[in-house]
Amino acid sequence: MRMITQHTFGGPEVLTVVDAPVPSPQPTEVLVRVSAIGLNPLEPRLRAGEHPLLGQPPFVLGWDISGVVETAHTWRFRPGDAVFGMPLFPRMAGGYAEFVAAPALHLVHKPASLSHVEAAALPIVGLTAWQGLVDIGGVTKGDRVLIHGGGGGVGHVAIQLAKSLGAHVITTARGDKREFAASLGADEVVGEDFAVGDVDLVLDTLGGKAAWRSLEVLRPGGHFVTAVADEDTELIAKVEAAGLRFSGIGVDPDPIALRGLVSLVEAGKLRVHVAETFPFARIADAHRRLERGGLRGKVVLTV
Template identity: 40%
Template sequence: MKVMQTVSTANGLSLQASERPTPTPGPDEVLIRVRAAGVITDELNWQPTTQKADGSPRTNAVPTHEFSGDIAACGENIQSFTKGQAIYGMNDWYQEGALAEFTVAPATSIALRPKSLSYEQAATVPIGALTAWQALTDHGHLQPQQRVLIHGGAGGVGFFAVQFAKLLGAYVIATASRDTVPFVEGLGADQVLDYRATPFDQHLHDIDLVFDTVGGDTLARSWNVLRSGGRVVTVADDIPDDAPQKIKDAFFIVQPDGKKLAEIASLLDKGTLRTFVKAVVPLQDAEQIYNHSIPSAQRYGKIVVAVNP
C-alpha cells in the first residue's frame, strides 16, 4: 500500500512517499481503507512522531491520527462493526497514522461516520471534537451558567469547544483573529475578542474556566482572569510550576473514544454541531501541508488529505 512516512532531513522531519505491506488487524481491531485524513500541521514536531511509547527512537512514522474510511476487515473478536461500513475515528498517537491507503484501529476508537457528512468532512471531526469535549467536561468540569474563555476559537479544536460550551449552557467568551471574529460569533459565542486589538487580561475577570489551545504568553496571562478556584485547561503547553495555587489546572492529551464519537455523529446529523473543511489535498501533495504552502482563501476549518477519494 502507499504511505507517506517521516524522514529525517537537515531541516528536521519531512514526508516521503513509500510502499508498505497492508497491515493485518488484531483480534480487537479493524482494518480501514482510508478515504480521508485530518491534518494537524505541527504534528511532525511532536514526541510520538519521533519516539515510541517506551521512549525509544521511532523512525519512518506515518502521521495524522484522525480519519474516515470503510472497514476492509475485522478482527476475530469484533462484533460491533462489519466489513464495508463507513466509519470515522482516531488512533492513539503512538500508533501509525492515516496517511496511508490502509490503517488499523481498535474498534473502541471508531464510530459509524455521520450520514450527513462526506468522508472529507468527517475526517475533520475526531481529534478536534474529542479534545474540546474532554477539555470542557472531563478536565474543566464546565457547568451551566459558568463563564468560559476559549483561546483560539476559530481553530480546529476551538470551533468545537465554542459549540460544545454553548450546548452545555455556559456563557462563552472566545479569542480570535480579527478576520475570524464573525465566524466565531456565528458559532454562538456570546462575546468574541480580537486578541490583537483587545488584550483579554485587561478586559475580563471572574472566569470559571479557561480552555487554552494557544499556549505561551496567552496561557501565562490566563491566570489573571480567573475567579478564585477557577480552572485552566490547556492542550498547548505544560502547566508551569509557579502557577497560582488557588487555581486548578490541567494539561492533557486527547484520548480516542468511539462511544463519544457515536454521540457526536448524532449531533452532527441533527445540525446541532457543525464542522468545517479549509482545503482538501491529494495524498501525494501531503508534504505541502506541513510546509504551510497550501493556499486557501478560507481562514478557518481543517485541512484534509484525500487518500482514497
C-alpha cells in the same frame, strides 16, 4: 497500498509516498480503507523532530481517519461500514496510508450527515474539546467559559460544544477569524487583551502570553485547562499559588465522546469546518499550509 513515510527529520520534503504491504488487522481490530485523513498542527512538529512522541524515524504520521471497513475481526463492525476515529493516539497508528488497521474501540460509525472529509477533520480536535470541557472541566449551564483560539481546529469545535452545554462563551480570535468565531455561536469575541472577568473555566489552545493572562480573568477557584502548556511547571505553580485549578489535556481515543460529538452533529449543534483539502500525493504542500497557520478549522488529505 500507498503510504507516506519519512526516514529523517526535516522539512515537508522528507515526507515520501511509498508502496507498502497492506496491514493485517489483529483480533478486535478492523482494516479500514481510508477515504480522508485529518491533519493536525502537532504533525509538522513531529516530522521536524521538535517533539519526541514517536522517537526516531522512520515512522508514519497520522491519526484522524475516515473510511470504510474492509475486514472486521470484531462483532462491532462489518465490512462496508463507514467509520471514523483517532486510533492508537499517541502511539503510531500509520494514518497517512490508504489502509489502516485499527482497534474497533477507537472507531465509531460515521453518520450520513458527515462526509468522509468532514469526519476525518473531527476526532482529535473534537475529543480535545470534549475531554477539556466535559470530562475534565464539567462545564454546565450558566458557566462563563473562555476559549482561546476560537477560529482554530480545537477552538471552533469547543465554541459549539460549550454552547450546547449552556455556557456563556467568550473566545479570542484575530482578523477574519473574529466573524467566523461569532458565526459559531460565541457570545463574546475578544482580542489578545481579553478584558473580561469572573470566568469559570479557560480552555487554552495557544499557550504563551494568552495562558498567563488567563490567570487574571478567572474567578477564585476557577479552572485553567490547557491543551498545549501542560508541562509548563512555572505556569502550573502560578496557577496553584493563585488558588486556581490546573488541568492538562492528554487527549486519548474515546468512542463514547465520539458518539457524543456525532449526536451533536446530527442535532445540528456542531459542524466541523474544513479550511482546505489536499490530494494524498501533495502531503508536503499540506504540511506547508499547516505551518503557515492562520487557518479557520482544519486541513484534510483526500485519498
